[in-house]
Amino acid sequence: MTVTNPGLLPALEALIEPHTLGDPVSPLRWTTLSLRSLASALTAQGHPASAATVGRLLHTLGYSLQGTAKTTEGASHADRDAQFTHINATAAAFLEDNQPVISVDTKAKEWLGNRDRPGRTWRPGKNPIRMDCHTFTTSDQPVVIPYGIYDIARDTGWVNVGTDHDTGEFAVESIRRWWQQRGRKDHPDAGRLLITADRGGSNDPRRWTWKKHLAAFALESGLEITVCHFPPGTQCRCLSVASSSR
Template sequence: MAVVAIPDDVLAVLDRKFAAVLPHLDERRRRLYLASEADALGHGGIAAVARLAEVSESTIARGCDELASGAPVLGRVRRPGGGRRSAAERDPGLVPALEALIEPREVGDPVSPLRWTTASLRDLARELAAADHPVSAPVVGKLLHSMGFSLQGMAKTRAGSQVPDRDAQFRNINATVERFLAQRLPVVSVDAKKKEPIGDFARAGRTYRPKGAPITAPDHDFTDPDTPIAIPYGVYDLGRDTGWVNVGTDRNTAAFAVESLRRWWNEQGHLDYPGATRLLITADSGGANSADSHLFKKDLASFADECALSVTVMHFPPGTQCRCLTTELSSPAV
């Protein structure tokens, strides 16, 4: 059989085309493209193209058969079922072994569509490998995702025990507040807020500054026993819808809570309610103003004597707080 010689300039052009195009093609497209070039060259084209592209002649021949048969556009590189099998398919015992590792560590409702586990991917992969199921941490992550697990933070959603009389307690507080307000008597809600160290520390919030010149602070906030602490204690006047804050620098004690009330009354309260002889205070059941603090009651009695006031204190039930106090106190939050 005579060998057909392909001109060198044609081969040179093909060589440049292959070098530029083939790296961008997947397996099937590469095969079909090379087959089309071989078909265009005619007799001897398969051998020439195979030599230039450094592939086997059988690969190009298979591509020629696909072109001749009018193979449909698959939209994928391999036929269905082709390619490397997944880790779960190669190792049928992998998923049951993973389930067995997760079960003791699983957190939350087992019937929930979203579950989470306390073990890290590397820990799970290490234990699976020790049980003769070698697998990488990323593969463990994919398996967990397919099993309905996801990365989630802890959510405070479980409520404590419900007291049958809790609604009645809030209704009683609400009725008392409305009665005081109807008589134009002072009603305040008190609470201590988050403590903040005083000094060169990072703070939340933003201020207008020249571009590229922010206020700087140390990258870590380190405090010591001598670092002063700001303790805001708020007094919210329900009738006038105004707030007053006393900031201490020592400790959040019963004496500090009562002193904050005393300063509010002497500086603002007696001016807003001249001639008032009664004061209603609502507060949560924890902290310096807790319901079981004898010091709070003792200091409050002294404050009442000093200011000639009859002071009534109504504490919210334990485990509850007032999220949004309005002038009607209509929505205390549990």
Template sequence: MNIYIANQLEKIVSEKYKSLKPFLDEQNKRLFAAAEAISLGEGGISIVSRATGISRDTISKGCKELESGIIGASGISIPDSKIRAPGGGRKKSVDKDPTLIPDLESLIEPTSRGDPESPLHWTSKSVRKLAEELKKMGHKVTHARVADVLHMLGYSLQANRKTIEGASHHDRDQQFNYIIEKCEEFQEEHQPVISVDKKKKELAGNFKSVGMELRPKKDPMNVNVYDFKDRELGKGNPYEVHDIANNEGWVNVGIDHDTASFAVESIRRWWNMMGCMSYPDAKKLLVTADCGRSNGSRVRLWKTELQKLELDWKFQFAISRQEQANGIK
């Protein structure tokens, strides 16, 4: 039987099986696969096995049952409405090994996290490492079985979540409300309000990045294997200027260091390229920023550069700062 005919037969059997599968129990699935294999003749068992996912041994067993006319194990009576003899089927790992669950739970959740007597550190919870430790304890188990048992126990793979905050200033809400009032005041007068922030540095060059794009099948974009910094291109320093009223963003990417001069120059370029068109009658500018990096509240160069910009534009600048724990400065 040539490959083309075998593939066509495999598709036909697969479509039949998918249509009937919801209505078949384990025994009828075996008999259906066996009947199809017998009708196909030589090589039929392999074709049906690939089409249905049923193992060759199971299909061979069904063929013997159809040829002999005896369903089930010989000499054993099967009760009505049952497809297996009493006690038939593979026993579950947790039934054969009653200490498996307690030992697994002792590994996944030690009495105290970081317990030096625990075979695993609290951060090492991959199913493969858990399976290795269980084997050392005398259990016959695979990583796939460990995953099944953990799922049965209600465990799932989870990342940590940022929910715990540090101490906050007692006037924090009042300070944030003040910023909101200032923003609304500027917006009512149709004056620009921007939020500025330095974003994560990115390597410049042909490097792997998160995400996907549409390309011809089996033709991925080839990138460097190692993420070593390119001496010529260096890193990209994105600095975002967000127009709050118009909900528009503008990003200036530099290839040098993240300095206060670069931050203020980013604001200057945003105004020259976008801001001046959105606010042709602007007389003042409100800048909201955090208190870190190049636009930090204690960075004198940031204040000096802003003063130069204010003199160049003849604008009135208002700066609102947002601190992570202490509110606003």
């Protein structure tokens, strides 16, 4: 094709140049344009070519069909190391004093129903489990929201599953239930509790409901609660809630 149409390859390179991604010194590059789009553009310029031909030419130019990779980090705060050092020191001090330290996080929501899910199970031959062809969600679609609590000292995990919304009230209720069913049994001498969490979702430090219900839990449990948030690559916010009013 390039022998009979020597202008084809330069025209293709001109089309993909503004849309080329990747390290310029790396042999692997990729373009965001589809083969059909490139073929149509080349044909409109007087260089008729099929999508398959464009694919072969891209391969000779060092391009490959690739997915995405999560490798780009955001800007790092100047005090990031100091912040994490502080959080680590705080957790170490709690543990040394035999006070509980937990890490909390909302896990991925799961829509309920007859939905296709990853994984396999042993079944009689040619008798798969029948699932709905489409998995559209509706306003009344049931959903489960797992809220995970990891007890660092005990190296144990605990999950509370909700069926409503991922709110600050739900997050604190999950911690409350962990404390009532596991925490106070595993830490009978606890007077303080350290919670580490990211700053997104239900345990966002900007949510007044998170703070309100956490304060209520501190009062009813008699615990002095400290929360250290890990915002992504920026700053750490620490919130202390005493068990008595001040």
